[in-house]
Amino acid sequence: MLRRNEILVLVLVLSSAACSSDVELADDAQLTRGAELLLPFKRDLKSALVSGLEEGPVSAIGVCKVQAPAIAERLSIDGVEMGRASHRLRNPANQGPAWIGGIMQDYLRSGSSRDPVAISLSGQRIGYAEPIVVQPLCLTCHGQALAPEVARHIEEAYPDDQATGFEIGDLRGVYWVEFPQKVE
Numbered sequence: 001m002l003r004r005n006e007i008l009v010l011v012l013v014l015s016s017a018a019c020s021s022d023v024e025l026a027d028d029a030q031l032t033r034g035a036e037l038l039l040p041f042k043r044d045l046k047s048a049l050v051s052g053l054e055e056g057p058v059s060a061i062g063v064c065k066v067q068a069p070a071i072a073e074r075l076s077i078d079g080v081e082m083g084r085a086s087h088r089l090r091n092p093a094n095q096g097p098a099w100i101g102g103i104m105q106d107y108l109r110s111g112s113s114r115d116p117v118a119i120s121l122s123g124q125r126i127g128y129a130e131p132i133v134v135q136p137l138c139l140t141c142h143g144q145a146l147a148p149e150v151a152r153h154i155e156e157a158y159p160d161d162q163a164t165g166f167e168i169g170d171l172r173g174v175y176w177v178e179f180p181q182k183v184e
């Protein structure tokens with residue numbers, strides 16, 4: 001969770017960054033709400049991945065393929081939509097909405113900025129995104145040297161895969177969520 005003073009700093013930093021673009025940043029309450037909405041998604045994905053990996057990486061690939069979209073769909077209710085996107089996709093269905101593109105490019109350009117972002121979208125909606133960073137656990141299926149069996153299964157399931165060759169600390173993509181702005 002972000003602490004209040006961290007959010008404040010973030011809003012200030014982002015406010016100055018916003019001058020150079022036409023993106024309208026949302027306030028810190030929306031940042032907090034976006035982060036909260038994503039928590040169950042992140043938690044359930046992680047536990048699906050970890051329990052899948054207990055059966056070995058090949059079976060975990062199948063778990064990811066089925067569970068990741070199912071979890072996103074289950075939590076996308078009441079005008080809320082969420083998912084994972086990437087500049088180097090494994091599954092083309094994970095492209096996500098257009099507004100994520102610019103945010104992802106900003107993360108890639110700035111290299112060091114890994115702060116969450118909330119922006120105003122049309123139709124009184126808010127878009128929130130936070131970066132996904134490669135951890136040691138991810139290298140089994142997204143790293144530079146995959147076990148031949150893992151590589152073969154990924155290639156079979158995702159013929160257009162662009163999501164290998166990552167190193168620890170690289171930007172792998174973003175978690176995103178879109179939700180209706182609450183009118184107080």
Ligand code: HEC
Nearest residue numbers: 060061064065068084086089090091094137138141163173
């Ligand atoms: C067991 C293999 C495996 C491991 C380990 C793994 N992934 Fe994946 N990852 C996949 C598969 C398979 C998909 C495609 C899921 C789908 O079809 O939606 C995927 C998709 C993704 C996506 C969605 C965007 C895209 O390219 O389709 C992100 C982001 C992602 N993984 C990040 C990670 C991160 C971060 C870790 C480490 C915490 C990780 N993955 C660990 C297999 C794995």
